[in-house]
Amino acid sequence: AQSVTQLGSHVSVSEGALVLLRCNYSSSVPPYLFWYVQYPNQGLQLLLKYTSAATLVKGINGFEAEFKKSETSFHLTKPSAHMSDAAEYFCAVTLDSGYSTLTFGKGTMLLVSP
Amino acid sequence: GAVVSQHPSRVICKSGTSVKIECRSLDFQATTMFWYRQFPKKSLMLMATSNEGSKATYEQGVEKDKFLINHASLTLSTLTVTSAHPEDSSFYICSARERRRGWDEQFFGPGTRLTVL
Numbered sequence: 087a088q089s090v091t092q093l094g095s096h097v098s099v100s101e102g103a104l105v106l107l108r109c110n111y112s113s114s115v116p117p118y119l120f121w122y123v124q125y126p127n128q129g130l131q132l133l134l135k136y137t138s139a140a141t142l143v144k145g146i147n148g149f150e151a152e153f154k155k156s157e158t159s160f161h162l163t164k165p166s167a168h169m170s171d172a173a174e175y176f177c178a179v180t181l182d183s184g185y186s187t188l189t190f191g192k193g194t195m196l197l198v199s200p
Numbered sequence: 201g202a203v204v205s206q207h208p209s210r211v212i213c214k215s216g217t218s219v220k221i222e223c224r225s226l227d228f229q230a231t232t233m234f235w236y237r238q239f240p241k242k243s244l245m246l247m248a249t250s251n252e253g254s255k256a257t258y259e260q261g262v263e264k265d266k267f268l269i270n271h272a273s274l275t276l277s278t279l280t281v282t283s284a285h286p287e288d289s290s291f292y293i294c295s296a297r298e299r300r301r302g303w304d305e306q307f308f309g310p311g312t313r314l315t316v317l
Contacts, residue, residue, distance in 0.1 A: 095241075122308075127291075128310050128311060129204075129206075129295075129309050129310040129311045130244075130293070130295075130308040131308070132305075132307075176243065176244070187246065187249075188234075188246070188306065190243045190244045191243060192242065192243045193241075193242075
């Protein structure tokens with residue numbers, strides 16, 4: 087079975103600072119990994135996905151994530167935080183390209199201060 | 201990208217009543233839709249997988265008689281919470297899978313906030 091662990095339920099950064107949201111996965115086979123963002127009272131929006139191509143994945147809104155097999159990690163980064171980045175971020179994993187079953191992490195709330 | 205809508209966005213009902221939530225794929229056909237439940241400050245929990253024209257597959261621990269799912273067409277799936285109770289209050293999110301060449305994409309609806317009084 088696959089799982090993801092997001093370290094830190096809350097991350098606080100200042101506007102303009104580096105954003106780093108951590109995600110570690112557990113999987114017996116090469117996984118497909120995703121980052122989603124959720125704004126209050128809204129559904130999930132896909133930020134980026136890793137599908138076994140390039141290990142450095144670029145997504146929307148300036149976010150990127152790097153798949154590191156040796157560390158079983160898929161951390162999300164953004165060089166400079168913007169106030170509009172404040173939201174809940176979820177890491178997710180699946181084992182099949184049809185991704186019938188997405189397993190989500192518990193989420194990390196990103197707080198951005200002026 | 202593809203758009204998935206949910207209706208209603210919010211609903212308040214009395215205990216014992218039933219509530220129907222609709223999930224529609226607006227610009228693509230979705231043979232598979234998923235229903236998730238999200239508790240406050242918690243992750244999404246997959247409740248069931250809905251396949252067009254067949255019975256839904258429920259995750260362990262989800263009462264299929266309480267959470268009725270119908271996927272009558274390629275663009276519509278419904279979740280009916282029967283005899284709702286306060287503990288059913290939650291944020292329900294659906295997603296629809298679009299089959300694309302070489303890859304399936306899953307798109308999420310905006311969610312429905314259910315409050316049972």
